[in-house]
Structure formats: C-alpha cells, structure tokens
Amino acid sequence: MLPLLTAQQIREADAYTISNEPVSSIDLMERASKAFVGWFVNHYPDRKESIAVYCGSGNNGGDGLAISRMLFEHGYTQLDVKIASYSNRSTADFDTNLARLIQLAIPITALLPGEDLLQENAAIIIDALLGTGLNKALSGDYEKLAKFINGLSAGKVAVDIPTGFFADGEMPVDAPVIKADVVISFQQPKINFLLPDSAKYVDCWQTVNIGLSETFTNSLDSPYQFLEEKDARALIKPRHHFSNKGTYGHAFIIAGEAETMGAALLSSSACLYAGAGLTTACIPQAGLFALNSSHPEIMAVLRQDDEQLNIEWDKYTAVGIGPGLGKKAIALQLLSDVLERFCNPIVADADALNLLAENPILLKKLPAESILTPHMKEFDRLFGEHNNWWQRMQTARVKAAELGINIVLKNDYTLIITPHGKVYFNSTSNPAMATGGMGDVLTGIITSLIAQKYQPEEACLLGVYIHGKAGDELALPDRAYVVTPTQIANRLPATMAKLLA
Ligand SMILES: NC(=O)C1=CN([C@@H]2O[C@H](COP(=O)(O)OP(=O)(O)OC[C@H]3O[C@@H](n4cnc5c(N)ncnc54)[C@H](O)[C@@H]3O)[C@@H](O)[C@H]2O)[C@H](O)CC1
Numbered sequence: 001m002l003p004l005l006t007a008q009q010i011r012e013a014d015a016y017t018i019s020n021e022p023v024s025s026i027d028l029m030e031r032a033s034k035a036f037v038g039w040f041v042n043h044y045p046d047r048k049e050s051i052a053v054y055c056g057s058g059n060n061g062g063d064g065l066a067i068s069r070m071l072f073e074h075g076y077t078q079l080d081v082k083i084a085s086y087s088n089r090s091t092a093d094f095d096t097n098l099a100r101l102i103q104l105a106i107p108i109t110a111l112l113p114g115e116d117l118l119q120e121n122a123a124i125i126i127d128a129l130l131g132t133g134l135n136k137a138l139s140g141d142y143e144k145l146a147k148f149i150n151g152l153s154a155g156k157v158a159v160d161i162p163t164g165f166f167a168d169g170e171m172p173v174d175a176p177v178i179k180a181d182v183v184i185s186f187q188q189p190k191i192n193f194l195l196p197d198s199a200k201y202v203d204c205w206q207t208v209n210i211g212l213s214e215t216f217t218n219s220l221d222s223p224y225q226f227l228e229e230k231d232a233r234a235l236i237k238p239r240h241h242f243s244n245k246g247t248y249g250h251a252f253i254i255a256g257e258a259e260t261m262g263a264a265l266l267s268s269s270a271c272l273y274a275g276a277g278l279t280t281a282c283i284p285q286a287g288l289f290a291l292n293s294s295h296p297e298i299m300a301v302l303r304q305d306d307e308q309l310n311i312e313w314d315k316y317t318a319v320g321i322g323p324g325l326g327k328k329a330i331a332l333q334l335l336s337d338v339l340e341r342f343c344n345p346i347v348a349d350a351d352a353l354n355l356l357a358e359n360p361i362l363l364k365k366l367p368a369e370s371i372l373t374p375h376m377k378e379f380d381r382l383f384g385e386h387n388n389w390w391q392r393m394q395t396a397r398v399k400a401a402e403l404g405i406n407i408v409l410k411n412d413y414t415l416i417i418t419p420h421g422k423v424y425f426n427s428t429s430n431p432a433m434a435t436g437g438m439g440d441v442l443t444g445i446i447t448s449l450i451a452q453k454y455q456p457e458e459a460c461l462l463g464v465y466i467h468g469k470a471g472d473e474l475a476l477p478d479r480a481y482v483v484t485p486t487q488i489a490n491r492l493p494a495t496m497a498k499l500l501a
C-alpha cells in the first residue's frame, strides 16, 4: 500500500527525511526538480519548444527555478521564467535557486502586485506558483494570474499540484485553480486527486519518487492508502491440488426480477468466474430459462412474488443480495430473512441498499463486517445528501465504524472504507467501464471471494482491484471505447491467474 499523506503530513515527512537521511533541504528540492525534469524531457523532447515557467516565491517556486536551470542544461533554448512577486516573503531554498538561475542566460521577469499581465505566447506553461503550502483559496493577484493562465491555449504541466488546488480537505466550490493537462506529483497522488470533485481541475496526474523516508511515511499509519498491484498479489490465494468444489464455498446470489434478470445473470456469472465452488442464484421463475441457457453451472432457487420462501441458509457460505431485485414485498422479505437468519457477513448492493435506506432499522441488523457497495446516489440515499466527496468520504468512515461494516463507494478510484477507519483507494479501472451492470459484476466477485473464505476486508480489496484490472486489460491495449460487464466477468480467470504468476 502506498500511504496517502495530507499536506501537513507531507511537510513532516519532508522534515524527517531532511534530518534522518540526512539530506539538505536544498538537495531534496534538487532531487524533486530532477525527477520532474526526467519526466518532462521524455514527454516534451523538442528542445526548441517555447516554455514559460511561472514560479511563486515558496518552495514550489523554488522547484520551478531549479527546473528552469535543469531544462536549460538539457538544451532547452526557449525558456522564460516569470516570478510572481506578490509577497515580500521567500523561502531560503527559493533564494538559493534564484541565485543559481541568474548565472544563466534565461530571461526572468517579476510579476508585481496590481500590475497588468504581459502577453504570453509560450507553447508550454510550467505551473510552479503554489504547491502544498496553499492555505486558502486564491484571491487577488494570484486569482487574476490563474484566470489569465487558464485562458491560454498553451499545454500546462503542474509541478506537484496545480496552483490553487487543495491537496486534502474540502475544496471551496468554484475555487480558482490553474487547470493542468498533467500534474507531476511528488511521491504520491494528493488525496483530492482521487476524488471526483477534482475532475474539473486535473486531467491527468503522474507521480515521481523523490525518496521521502518510507519508514516515516509508513509509521504515520495514514487512514488513506492507495491499493496497488503488489497488494492484490499479496492477497490472492492459489487453488491447490486435491481441492474440490467444496473447498471454494457455496455462494448465494439473490437478484433479478423478470425484467431485470440481466443483473442476476451478471452477478452470478461473475461469482462463478471469480472462483466460487458452487453458485446458486435466487431468481424469479421467469428467469430460469435464461439462467439455464446462459450458465448451466449455476443452480437456481426460484421464487414467486406471493409465496413464502423457505431458504436453507445453512447451505451457503456467502450471500450477495440486491442487483435488479426490485423493492416489492418479496424483496424486503428476502432482505429481512437474510439479516435474521444468516450469521456471516453479507454483500448488499443496488435494491438491497435502497431497501436499507427506506428501512434504516435494518442497517443495525447487518452482520458484523458486512459489505455495502453503493454508488454515490445510493450512498446519499442511505446516509444523507453531501455537497462534496471529502464530506461523503468522512461520513462513510463514521458510518462504517458505527455499523461495523465495510463500505465500497464506487467511482473511478473506488473507495473501500473499513470498520477500522481505513480508506483504500483502488488504482485500477477506466472510463470504458462506465456502463450499466458493472456494479452487478462487482457484487458477484466480492460474494465469490467471501465464499472462498477471504476475510471481508480482503474480499473488498481484491474484488475491487480485479474488477478494475480486468477492465484495464480489456480496454487499455486497444484503447477500447467501452468494455461490457459480461466481458469483465469472462476475463476474471485470466486476470486472477496473472496476479498469481
Ligand atoms: N514534498 C516534499 O517533501 C517536497 C516539496 N517541495 C516543494 O515544496 C512545495 C511546498 O512548498 P511551501 O514553501 O511549503 O509552499 P508553497 O510553495 O506551496 O507556497 C508558498 C507560500 O505561499 C503562501 N500561500 C498559501 N496560500 C496562498 C494563497 N492562497 N495566496 C497567496 N499565497 C498563499 C504561503 O505563505 C506559502 O507558504 C511542494 O508543493 C513542492 O513543490 C520541495 O521542493 C521538495 C520536497
């Protein structure tokens, strides 16, 4: 896991690294700037391209000055440095880098308070105005400069973080931010890059390692963690010789109405392909033919709307409930029944979540460590409206702890929030996966992993990872416009095998 630190913690990690590596602060800045330049030279190899480097007078600006010097040394000839001299304060490392830069034949212009901004013709803007030191939304000269830069058609590359963007915490609505085409972020993505509210500011980010002390960053035990391939590899268990279907559990998927049988087929097939020993789907009578003809491996428990059910709950090692289930009396009866009679953690999705929202008393009956897999709207129906994702994420932490459950809050970087206060951001998945039925597949995968005796938290982490990874393997090589949930389900065995290789 990559710990995701707040701006405050990044400063602490910075200070710790400086005194314990040890490395001088100016050399750490040199290392960060070199890492930026390493990326830049690969992506913008044309040494004749005109580049304007906009620098503040703090350490982000210091990086900008060091970057300008290094680009000059790499043979970039059309450099122009602009220094926003809006306050009379500067950091020592900024001053040192300014002294180094003025030795070189690079034009440097100071932008003074209240002054009109000069025309800008550069093809590329490097934004090194403000970084993680931002303490309030931009206003005055900085706001004017940000709007000016946003109005330029030049490509924009931000150093560490776009100027005006909050690394963590709630962003004021419509805060002025320099919109970057790409952000080269030091050491880790900033937490807010991973929340959907960042979409209007950050097109794309990449990280470069600057060697902050891992001993220290791990010791902070940050609640926020980034889930990566090595973590999924550590979680996935091989299938053993002499194992049989009984070894891998019996999953029960309660889903589908006559008109939404697709949801039941998608979730139960994903359950099958993710490796459950046995899968039984609880479906309406009308869906039996579709189930048998598409997936003869999956067994059925049929239900009628007006009939009392007599389910043998003891037969099953995991239960997933909700996809396409509807909200009729039978659905509520099934949900109440499972909460009353099934002792192990359950996976609740879609209509099961809507029923829980309408009958909040049932939330308290969820078996410990159960898993809810809402998208944003389902989450807000359950726990109230939220104005922004930072707020929503904090509510999820409170509710997960209060109810003793895991919450999988679906999005680009799906969040897995545990009852123990951790928030894991998943690193896989892509926009080609934005189609109906994707969530049904995820429910099937997580239920399957619980049936196979993964701990609920492990099932969430691995399930969310492989779901997105299968989507990446299908979409990214040919830049596919869309991948379907059926393709994802079919792909799972290969994706899982690769993780074990
Ligand atoms: N991650 C690391 O370990 C390293 C980071 N580096 C770079 O340093 C910046 C952070 O630098 P810092 O000096 O702390 O702050 P900034 O340059 O972001 O800001 C300077 C200064 O600006 C003032 N300020 C804050 N908000 C506003 C505002 N809204 N309007 C005007 N002025 C504002 C405030 O006084 C700040 O202190 C980090 O992003 C990296 O780029 C190191 O180079 C390497 C190690």
Ligand SMILES: [K+]
Pocket (backbone or CB within 6 Å): 060, 127, 128, 129, 130, 131, 158, 159, 160, 161, 162, 163
């Ligand atoms: K910046």
